[in-house]
Amino acid sequence: MTTAVRKVQNRNQARLLRLLRDRGPLSRAELTDAVTLSKSKVAVELDRLTAAGLVQDAGQAASRGGRPSSLVRLWDGLRFAGIDVGATSINVAITDGGLTTLAQRQGDIDVSQGPEVVLRAASQMVRDLRAETGTESLAGIGAGVPGPVSFSEGFSVVPPIMPGWDKYPVRDRLSEEFDCPALLDNDVNIMAVGEFHAGAARGIGTFMFVKLGTGVGAGIFVDGHVHRGVDGSAGDIGHIQVHDQGPVCACGNIGCLEAFFSGAALRRDAVLAAQEGRSPFLAARLAERGALDVLDVADAATAGDPVVIAMIREGGRHIGEVLAKLVSFFNPGMIVIGGGLSNLGGTLLAELRGTIYRRSLPLATRNLPVVMSELGDSAGVLGAVRMISDHVFSHDPALRMADVRELA
Numbered sequence: 001m002t003t004a005v006r007k008v009q010n011r012n013q014a015r016l017l018r019l020l021r022d023r024g025p026l027s028r029a030e031l032t033d034a035v036t037l038s039k040s041k042v043a044v045e046l047d048r049l050t051a052a053g054l055v056q057d058a059g060q061a062a063s064r065g066g067r068p069s070s071l072v073r074l075w076d077g078l079r080f081a082g083i084d085v086g087a088t089s090i091n092v093a094i095t096d097g098g099l100t101t102l103a104q105r106q107g108d109i110d111v112s113q114g115p116e117v118v119l120r121a122a123s124q125m126v127r128d129l130r131a132e133t134g135t136e137s138l139a140g141i142g143a144g145v146p147g148p149v150s151f152s153e154g155f156s157v158v159p160p161i162m163p164g165w166d167k168y169p170v171r172d173r174l175s176e177e178f179d180c181p182a183l184l185d186n187d188v189n190i191m192a193v194g195e196f197h198a199g200a201a202r203g204i205g206t207f208m209f210v211k212l213g214t215g216v217g218a219g220i221f222v223d224g225h226v227h228r229g230v231d232g233s234a235g236d237i238g239h240i241q242v243h244d245q246g247p248v249c250a251c252g253n254i255g256c257l258e259a260f261f262s263g264a265a266l267r268r269d270a271v272l273a274a275q276e277g278r279s280p281f282l283a284a285r286l287a288e289r290g291a292l293d294v295l296d297v298a299d300a301a302t303a304g305d306p307v308v309i310a311m312i313r314e315g316g317r318h319i320g321e322v323l324a325k326l327v328s329f330f331n332p333g334m335i336v337i338g339g340g341l342s343n344l345g346g347t348l349l350a351e352l353r354g355t356i357y358r359r360s361l362p363l364a365t366r367n368l369p370v371v372m373s374e375l376g377d378s379a380g381v382l383g384a385v386r387m388i389s390d391h392v393f394s395h396d397p398a399l400r401m402a403d404v405r406e407l408a
């Protein structure tokens with residue numbers, strides 16, 4: 001029996017483990033107060049968790065008067081791995097049980113090369129990081145990919161930019177290879193979880209994370225949980241139609257939000273502005289490099305190029321108009337903006353905010369900060385390990401449905 005998930009026997013054990021994960025070492029007295037159980041019941045559960053290799057003693061706590069209470073912490077050999085697969089890059093991290101990153105690595109990949117090539121690279125990175133951190137076994141792996149995911153089945157379903165990944169059993173393959181529970185979600189949802197765990201949305205139970213990257217998508221958080229919808233496609237806002245005439249989208253439809261504004265759309269518009277001579281700044285960059293990316297556009301805006309600034313503002317308006325509709329529908333407590341286009345900075349954020357506030361009712365926006373991601377490139381991996389640790393530190397059968405070993 002190598003998987004920690006089998007070791008959590010009841011709801012109280014799950015609560016104790018999550019408390020220790022989120023608050024660090026605690027005294028037995030503090031744990032007893034926090035879970036409102038009797039001292040003897042807490043002692044019994046802690047003994048069981050210690051025997052299962054999930055927690056350990058951590059010396060004496062400072063006295064609160066009376067008898068000293070001993071400190072308890074998560075077992076210091078507990079390890080989680082997170083894998084965040086993007087369209088062109090991959091980010092892998094190994095953390096301890098409290099989700100502190102012990103080692104992290106980023107690499108270049110092309111997701112269109114298919115799951116065999118990409119997962120081989122991901123597995124090698126996990127193995128390298130295990131060696132680097134002296135990790136013997138993993139308690140769980142969380143992973144995200146840049147396309148629609150059936151969460152309950154652990155694979156992608158007809159992902160537009162990921163040929164060969166349709167129904168490929170990513171979750172089960174990772175679980176088998178590393179002999180631990182694994183979960184797979186789309187990249188936007190794990191980024192949202194990351195911002196909730198340790199980023200801009202810390203302590204905000206109901207919010208929306210919007211990824212403006214190669215494509216556009218949203219992670220929807222309701223009362224501290226990701227809302228995935230019936231099939232896992234909730235938040236796929238990039239293909240909401242903003243105009244019945246407009247550019248053809250990668251999905252084949254016309255006038256989708258991400259065909260108007262996304263990393264891909266911005267590169268297209270930037271190259272056009274350079275070639276048509278409307279932006280001397282971008283024309284010079286294009287001549288120098290042979291291609292343009294988001295950072296070139298950001299530089300052009302910083303240099304005051306009026307055509308580029310107008311381009312960003314128009315894009316921000318398109319995104320803002322869609323978000324305003326979602327705000328009316330969902331009334332989030334915060335909107336967090338992440339992904340590569342957040343490099344466009346203040347101009348984009350100002351336009352987004354202005355449009356959302358102008359197009360929404362005052363009741364929906366009076367408590368609505370619209371902010372940039374705090375975690376940047378680390379949001380995805382951190383969210384992936386938080387997702388799998390929630391699963392491992394749980395006793396809810398519905399949450400554990402993904403663990404193939406539990407079903408066997």
Ligand SMILES: [Zn+2]
Pocket residue numbers: 238239249250251252253256
């Ligand atoms: Zn589309």
